[in-house]
Amino acid sequence: MNDDGELPAGVERRTIGGRERLATRGEPVSGEPTDGEWRAWDPSRSKLGAMIDFGMDVGLTGGEHALYLGAAAGTTVSHVADFAGPTYAVEFAPRPMRDLLDVAADRDRLFPLLKDARRPETYAHIVESDLDVVVQDVATRGQAAVAIRNARFLSEDGRLLMAVKARSEDVTAEPSDVFEDVRSELSDEYRILESQRLEPHHTDHLGVVATPR
Numbered sequence: 401m402n403d404d405g406e407l408p409a410g411v412e413r414r415t416i417g418g419r420e421r422l423a424t425r426g427e428p429v430s431g432e433p434t435d436g437e438w439r440a441w442d443p444s445r446s447k448l449g450a451m452i453d454f455g456m457d458v459g460l461t462g463g464e465h466a467l468y469l470g471a472a473a474g475t476t477v478s479h480v481a482d483f484a485g486p487t488y489a490v491e492f493a494p495r496p497m498r499d500l501l502d503v504a505a506d507r508d509r510l511f512p513l514l515k516d517a518r519r520p521e522t523y524a525h526i527v528e529s530d531l532d533v534v535v536q537d538v539a540t541r542g543q544a545a546v547a548i549r550n551a552r553f554l555s556e557d558g559r560l561l562m563a564v565k566a567r568s569e570d571v572t573a574e575p576s577d578v579f580e581d582v583r584s585e586l587s588d589e590y591r592i593l594e595s596q597r598l599e600p601h602h603t604d605h606l607g608v609v610a611t612p613r
């Protein structure tokens with residue numbers, strides 16, 4: 401934990417480009433503003449960034465061993481790898497994976513895996529067990545099922561930090577109904593500690609903090 405109390409060590413609110421922004425220390429990945437050493441972590445481009453910016457109790461203190469599901473080109477997982485320990489980044493689409501490999505070239509704690517998060521048995525031999533945190537942002541149908549299948553990697557008091565995109569489950573349903581269904585499905589495997597909608601940064605998304613039962 402850093403001096404701000406609520407933020408993990410390695411995450412700070414710093415003045416960059418004339419205004420206070422969430423920031424981590426590392427090489428920029430997509431032209432984000434920096435103060436030379438720290439780079440801005442934009443909550444409107446990152447659901448985990450929004451969860452932290454909103455003050456959700458994500459339970460991160462820095463140095464966590466992490467699994468990140470839905471890494472895409474690395475916008476968010478690069479920030480995680482800036483403050484966490486070993487960070488395994490699962491992405492199943494080859495195109496963003498190419499960019500993620502470039503991002504990982506500057507980060508010796510970031511391990512990209514071209515894998516399907518619905519099939520954790522295909523990376524269970526690479527990823528550590530007893531992880532401190534699983535971050536999930538897959539924006540696909542069956543988001544609760546993905547989280548449940550990957551619970552196997554978490555330690556007893558580990559955290560799931562999950563973004564749920566309502567429209568990926570059902571474009572026609574009321575997002576609040578989708579979120580209720582996802583929370584209910586997750587409850588088989590997880591105790592939900594907190595959940596909060598991520599507007600205005602992310603429309604029709606829910607941030608969930610949970611721990612294994």
Ligand SMILES: C[S@@+](CC[C@H](N)C(=O)[O-])C[C@H]1O[C@@H](n2cnc3c(N)ncnc32)[C@H](O)[C@@H]1O
Pocket residue numbers: 445446447469470471472473474475476477490491492493496515516517518537538539540
């Ligand atoms: C919303 S984007 C993630 C953005 C990223 N988390 C960030 O903030 O930088 C969702 C990503 O999840 C990936 N994805 C969806 N289903 C997946 C699966 N079953 N396994 C691995 N990746 C998946 C997609 O290819 C896409 O790149």
